[in-house]
Amino acid sequence: MQAAATTTVRAHPQTKPSSASFLRLSPPRRVSFCASPSPSLRAIAMAATSQQQQQLIITRPDDWHLHVREGEVLEAVLPHSARHFGRAIIMPNLKPPVTTTARAVEYREEIMRALPPGSSFVPLMTLYLTDNTSPEEIKLARKSGVVFAVKLYPAGATTNSQDGVTDVEKCLPVLEEMVRQEMPLLVHGEVTDPHVDTFDREKVFIDRILAPLVQKLPQLKIVMEHITTMDAVNFIESCEGHVAATVTPQHLLLNRNALFQGGLQPHSYCLPILKRETHRQAILSAVTSGSRRYFLGTDSAPHDKRNKERSCGCAGIYSAPVALSLYAKVFEEAGALDKLEAFTSFNGPDFYGLPRNTSKIILRKSAWKVPTTYIYSSGEIVPMFTGSTLEWLPSDQPEE
Numbered sequence: 001m002q003a004a005a006t007t008t009v010r011a012h013p014q015t016k017p018s019s020a021s022f023l024r025l026s027p028p029r030r031v032s033f034c035a036s037p038s039p040s041l042r043a044i045a046m047a048a049t050s051q052q053q054q055q056l057i058i059t060r061p062d063d064w065h066l067h068v069r070e071g072e073v074l075e076a077v078l079p080h081s082a083r084h085f086g087r088a089i090i091m092p093n094l095k096p097p098v099t100t101t102a103r104a105v106e107y108r109e110e111i112m113r114a115l116p117p118g119s120s121f122v123p124l125m126t127l128y129l130t131d132n133t134s135p136e137e138i139k140l141a142r143k144s145g146v147v148f149a150v151k152l153y154p155a156g157a158t159t160n161s162q163d164g165v166t167d168v169e170k171c172l173p174v175l176e177e178m179v180r181q182e183m184p185l186l187v188h189g190e191v192t193d194p195h196v197d198t199f200d201r202e203k204v205f206i207d208r209i210l211a212p213l214v215q216k217l218p219q220l221k222i223v224m225e226h227i228t229t230m231d232a233v234n235f236i237e238s239c240e241g242h243v244a245a246t247v248t249p250q251h252l253l254l255n256r257n258a259l260f261q262g263g264l265q266p267h268s269y270c271l272p273i274l275k276r277e278t279h280r281q282a283i284l285s286a287v288t289s290g291s292r293r294y295f296l297g298t299d300s301a302p303h304d305k306r307n308k309e310r311s312c313g314c315a316g317i318y319s320a321p322v323a324l325s326l327y328a329k330v331f332e333e334a335g336a337l338d339k340l341e342a343f344t345s346f347n348g349p350d351f352y353g354l355p356r357n358t359s360k361i362i363l364r365k366s367a368w369k370v371p372t373t374y375i376y377s378s379g380e381i382v383p384m385f386t387g388s389t390l391e392w393l394p395s396d397q398p399e400e
Helices: 019-023 041-048 071-082 101-114 135-144 168-181 198-216 230-238 249-253 277-287 305-309 323-333 337-352
Strands: 006-010 053-059 063-066 087-090 122-128 147-152 185-187 222-224 243-247 294-296 360-369 374-376 379-381 389-394
Touching (some): 053 337, 063 294, 071 374, 101 122, 147 168, 168 198, 198 222, 198 230, 230 243, 243 337
Parallel strands (some): 006 053, 122 147, 147 185, 185 222
Antiparallel strands (some): 360 389, 374 379
16 A cells, blocks of 8 residues: 655745844735635645645744633643743733733743643733833833733723723823833724724724824834734734734634624634624735734633623633644635744744744644533633634644
8 A cells, every 4th residue: 555645844944034124014005805816826736735644844833912811720721822832922911900010920920830841831921001000110021021012902992901091192101111112012903982883993993093103103013913804904014114913813714704603603702803704804815925014813812611601701712722723724725834934933023023933843734623622620611613623733742
């Protein structure tokens, strides 16, 4: 019997650009949706080898937007991220939120204690911006060596955001200090005005708040997190190199129909909410184009199954165990596997000014079934694509 052929797909090596070249970006372009073009030669070639055993070797990825919670939930979910990611930007929206450097250091220690033995995972901490955050706190954060960004939640925009910013103008002294300290601002880009339609809140945030902020402080590094619209893509493309975006697996794979197929689907509910297919296609096109402006940020957000399925369920999708498999699916279907490594492993650290990881991991073309739930001591958490079969299986151990 003839042995099955093995195809190893290595991402094209990239040289880390200098900071100057990173800022020299192509002229702004607008994105519009049109019918998908004919399959590329790369896509045809990949389809021709779809029956072969394949593996993809890439630099170990990082997650630039991650929720790991506290206590027993932290202990349950952290191993899923630590298994495949080298580092992660840890969200600060706890109860109470992480508003000081001292609390960020404490939270980091909690995370380190919860790591599996021998794990090399590094949590990159953030501060929760409020109307009362001081410029001195930003200086302390930079000196700490463990805080890498500050998160702007508009008050009331999402989970545990009630202590967030009510008026960006109140934060200008802090934002000016962040420019001096080269500390990135991470933005949940939605207005909370009740008169604005839920599906328009990202666009309105860009028009009312983000665009004026970029004009006022053009040197402030900004990450627009979990973008969901064509409007966000167009805005990112129109800015200079100090503005970038993270993209989740759900906003690359799902549109708002996923909320209602076969009945109301609480495990597809997240904020920002899923949008129309035209927006999904615009984000997909931008991410798989090879642009350095976009990088991996799962926004993996664990909630107990009971809190997701009750009459007023929580927003958030738990994607940590399946994220790499889903990103590989996205890039493979787009005929862009050669661009996956830059998105998962290069663009994020380059934007933050951090070194890229040196170890590798392997994703093998090997079907596996996503567990229905992940059980912990007080309940269970339903993962994204629960019970589905995925085609790409990441290795549990990095290849050195």
